[in-house]
Amino acid sequence: MNDPGGDTAEQQAYITRFLLDYTAVPLAGGTFLRGVLPARDAVRVVAGAADAVAPHELVAYEVPLSDEDEEPVTAPLVLAWTRTLASGSLPHTDATVMSMPLIPVDTTVLEPADSSHADQALRLLRTLAWPFVEAPPGPALCGFLFTGQDSMRLYLAVEEAGGLIAADVQLTGALTALLAALPSLIGEEERWVTDTSDPHCVHAVDLTTW
Template identity: 80%
Template sequence: MPELDQRVSGVCGETVEQQAYITRFLLDYTAVPLAGAAFLRGVLPTPDAVRVVTGAADAVAPRELTVFEIPLSDEDDEPVTAPLVLGWTRTLVSGAHPRTDAFVMGMPLAAVDTAVLEAAGPTRDDQVLRVLRTLAWPFVETPPSPALCGFLFTGQASMRLYLATERADGLIAADVRLTGGLTALLAALPSLIGEEERWVTDMSDPHCVHVVDLTTW
């Protein structure tokens, strides 16, 4: 069972916007179940697909998680929408997972053929979240900077954020703690990820070009 080791330089341009849009849309499902006992545990960005990480509510060990690789374009080469990604993911976690012998970052990676997969319809929770999102986070033409293009829970009190910045040719991954001075960290984050002396390479993670360790900041 091979570990997928092909590295990507990240995403850019319109793909960054699509990855950030899908990530924002799916965030609530870290707390609201996708289906049954399956929750969203991460969104990993690649140039032509979004990798949706699923598992139990507190799962962080790679073998407890499953990654579904969903193309960013449909059969007509049109960008897929976030609700469609959610529907496909919900179908996948509700049924038999596609057979796979590939892994990424130690997690089973299943490529999804959306042409033969029916997306599950929206639930009541989806409709509630749609109303609340629209009122709380109205659409703005200027996206946040740096753009959050993905994330992954790496421990019970830590996570990795995938951020797009003009300072790098690809995405920067920032490892952060979920405890301590989060307000100060989030305020400083745009500057910290741009400090090249903090950049290191994580050869086990093909979803970024550099990693910044902010867990002790």
């Protein structure tokens, strides 16, 4: 089960925020971001076709959160490594996570891809639209995964839970009301269940019918 410390959760949330645009902008060719799974000392970047949700259609690249000098990796570097991997053939692996192929990334030998024009434009627009603030939003969104054509699993840092809560939500319906209620809903312990199929959370909450 994932039980990240405060610094780890903060870094995972930062990487997740940075990568969100690539759910709509291709990473490479026809490959898009389909999820960011928060693991211990790593993020698992999930890639696939624009509408892929089935595990056999996806691949998870496990990128460590620190480099060989034990310095935190940056979100642009995670993007560059992922783009290199998404541009090539799928490496062989016997490892899986949530039924997806899991590729451990050796960042000491992997060459990061160059920034694209879209990357530069997004960086400019993102900085102007979402300037850095000292206090990050709470609860921190440390990851997500598309689970259906109109559903997602959100990984949220909840201090009282001692780790991450996975909240399953629908993308259709009263999103404004759900977003307003989400912080209190995921804190209600009576909603917490254990999901043994997902190693990225300590509890799961089903809000798909809320």
